[in-house]
Amino acid sequence: MIASYEMKHQVPYYECDATGHQTLAMLFRLLILASEDHSDALGVGTAKIKEYDGGWVIINYAGDVDRLPRENETVTIKTYVEAYNRFFVVRTFEVYDADGKQLVKVKGMFAFMNLTTRKVASIPEPLIVPYQSEESRRLPKVARPQLMANDLAWERLDYRVRFFDIDLNNHVNNAVYFDWLLDPLGGEFLRHHRLVNLKMKYDHEVRAGEKVDSQFIKIEEKNQIITHHQIQCQGKIAAEAEFEWKLV
Template identity: 40%
Template sequence: MAAKEFSETHRVTFYETDVTNTVTPAMLINMIILASEDQTNSLGVGAKMVTELGIGWVVTQYKIDITRMPTNDETVKLTTRATCYNRYFAFREFWVHDETGQECVHIESILVTMNHHTRKIVSIPEEVITPFETEQVKMIPRLGRPKRLDDADQLMVKDYRVRYFDIDGNGHVNNSRYFDWLIDALPMSFLTRHRLVSMNIRFENEVQYHHDVKSEAALVTDSNDPIVTKHHILLDNGDVATEAECHWQPIMK
């Protein structure tokens, strides 16, 4: 039995794109979360029902593979499927296709259910997963670990303070903000000359309103094709909030 797929179309607006008129990683994540929320709502297991159980879905990792990031004013098809799960982890996939049916982006993600009060991971309740007809498995696919920054790295560092508009309807920093902080640590001269081809990002610790965070990045010097950057976001106390590995290719002009 295969998990139910859900698709919807989405028109890319200028405010979902960057200086190169290309969808930003943050907005890509917002779009696919929209699709998964629409699927969960359509199956009657949306945020409201899940909240009533005292839990919430939390994404712990995304692995994003980008063939071609969509551009301003394209109408794309967003597709998602809760592919498989075990007692504690759910594995959800997403696809973005363009109007010609070409795959632009494929995203794999790992989610857990967290108790609202204790903020601890709980086993996934049957009633929130059954409607997706998700395959129950022993082991969900592993997405690998992003390469870690170490003392030998030459760091690029920028500081960020969490702002009012970074907080979403759940009262938490919206997941998409971490993408902006991670990538903004790289210089504009690099970002306008390279396109992101893949990204592996793990969420470790939550950032709160008014926290000051540090986004540190380094180039992996022993890789040229693709060009690899390592990233993390550090909390005030030095804990890692998020870590990521990005692969890039030069843009041919």
């Protein structure tokens, strides 16, 4: 049986935006915290991983959102490793309200990276066996954003990487990208639209002192609103995303 882990969390006001809902960036910080606590509980946390000169890196996320948690709400975050192969792991995250209704379900594709070579490496068996997951040559699909042409009419906003955006790995924390991606949409749009689906892909690390260009295009057809996003840094795409929205 797969070894799952659950973590309860009460959402304080400072994790929320002006709509009273938890921000997407804060939600993903909590998802990663749950995964780290899960690993610690199984004895394969950061200290153990360092013995193999490695670390987990996120490749991409995909998921559905019924609604984001609200201020003061107590939610349960459940996570488990669904499947893995020699190089990659698919981890699932589920968020439930107090009545057991699922609010969010996200899958993430992770790779094991050698921290000396900065290249993907084979996952050491002692680090994956405790999750009691299924080894599979064909992993569950984690959908990626649709690739959009660069000659479209992208709207854009520039950001400077702040000291407080950098984590212990000396690059921008993965959750910060969600703020960069969504902020250019503007308050009017974000107040009146609800996120229902997301696809997010990381391409390159962003480091302290660099500047990023957040771009998006909006497509509306048949009562469907989709925004496509890119984060560019020094002429390279650092991250891509696709969000589906419903009018509130």
